[in-house]
Amino acid sequence: MRQKIVAGNWKMNKTLQETEELIKALQSSYTTSNTEVIIAPTYVNLYRSQELLNSSKIKVAAQNMHFESTGAFTGEISAEMLQSIGVETVILGHSERRDVFFETDEIIAKKVRKALDQNMRVIFCFGEQLEERKSNAHFEVVSSQLKSVLSALSETDWDNVVLAYEPVWAIGTGETASPEQAQEMHKHVRNEISAMSSEAVASQISILYGGSVKPANAAGLFSKEDIDGGLIGGASLKADDFLAIVDAAE
Numbered sequence: 600m601r602q603k604i605v606a607g608n609w610k611m612n613k614t615l616q617e618t619e620e621l622i623k624a625l626q627s628s629y630t631t632s633n634t635e636v637i638i639a640p641t642y643v644n645l646y647r648s649q650e651l652l653n654s655s656k657i658k659v660a661a662q663n664m665h666f667e668s669t670g671a672f673t674g675e676i677s678a679e680m681l682q683s684i685g686v687e688t689v690i691l692g693h694s695e696r697r698d699v700f701f702e703t704d705e706i707i708a709k710k711v712r713k714a715l716d717q718n719m720r721v722i723f724c725f726g727e728q729l730e731e732r733k734s735n736a737h738f739e740v741v742s743s744q745l746k747s748v749l750s751a752l753s754e755t756d757w758d759n760v761v762l763a764y765e766p767v768w769a770i771g772t773g774e775t776a777s778p779e780q781a782q783e784m785h786k787h788v789r790n791e792i793s794a795m796s797s798e799a800v801a802s803q804i805s806i807l808y809g810g811s812v813k814p815a816n817a818a819g820l821f822s823k824e825d826i827d828g829g830l831i832g833g834a835s836l837k838a839d840d841f842l843a844i845v846d847a848a849e
Contacts, residue, residue: 607835769810
């Protein structure tokens with residue numbers, strides 16, 4: 600059975616004090632479930648988050664990393680640095696990294712390869728823009744993103760990969776793909792993974808939906824056969840909302 604996962608991407612939000620408060624609020628209300636729960640605070644708060652959650656079932660992930668181990672890369676963080684503070688999961692390929700910071704599939708592929716070589720787990724993000732959806736190019740765009748970054752993975756590499764479909768037009772806009780639209784794409788993705796690797800890999804990999812998931816729509820999305828949880832943005836910044844989404848994945 601595929602692992603259900605709900606991951607909160609906090610993006611550039613929460614000071615240290617606010618991070619501590621939110622984590623404590625999550626801890627006070629969270630009860631262990633079959634759904635894996637992950638939070639991704641900003642870099643400067645990762646170490647403290649890891650300290651607070653050291654004995655918790657809630658895991659800590661990073662929002663990004665560089666593909667080199669060391670060097671003259673001002674402002675960057677390496678996989679080894681993340682692992683040195685106990686962080687073993689990283690989000691890569693997020694639409695904001697692609698659109699705001701101009702990361703290409705080539706750069707993202709190098710990051711994915713580095714993370715996997717370090718035995719880290721990757722939450723790999725992909726998805727189409729609004730104009731690509733309107734022109735019915737969404738399947739083609741998603742297939743290209745998957746193949747450009749993941750086509751060279753070995754079957755054992757896939758053990759450390761989680762996929763996250765993000766229709767870019769639904770991130771932070773209040774718009775959400777309908778459960779049927781999301782399921783259609785998730786099924787397409789699973790078929791693509793089967794062709795790239797094997798049916799066994801495709802049947803076991805968790806594919807998350809990320810695009811304005813809220814407590815009100817989470818259950819409808821998560822009820823679909825090929826949707827295995829969510830990568831949550833704004834709603835992960837409030838403990839009650841985030842835990843309600845976790846409950847919806849059960």
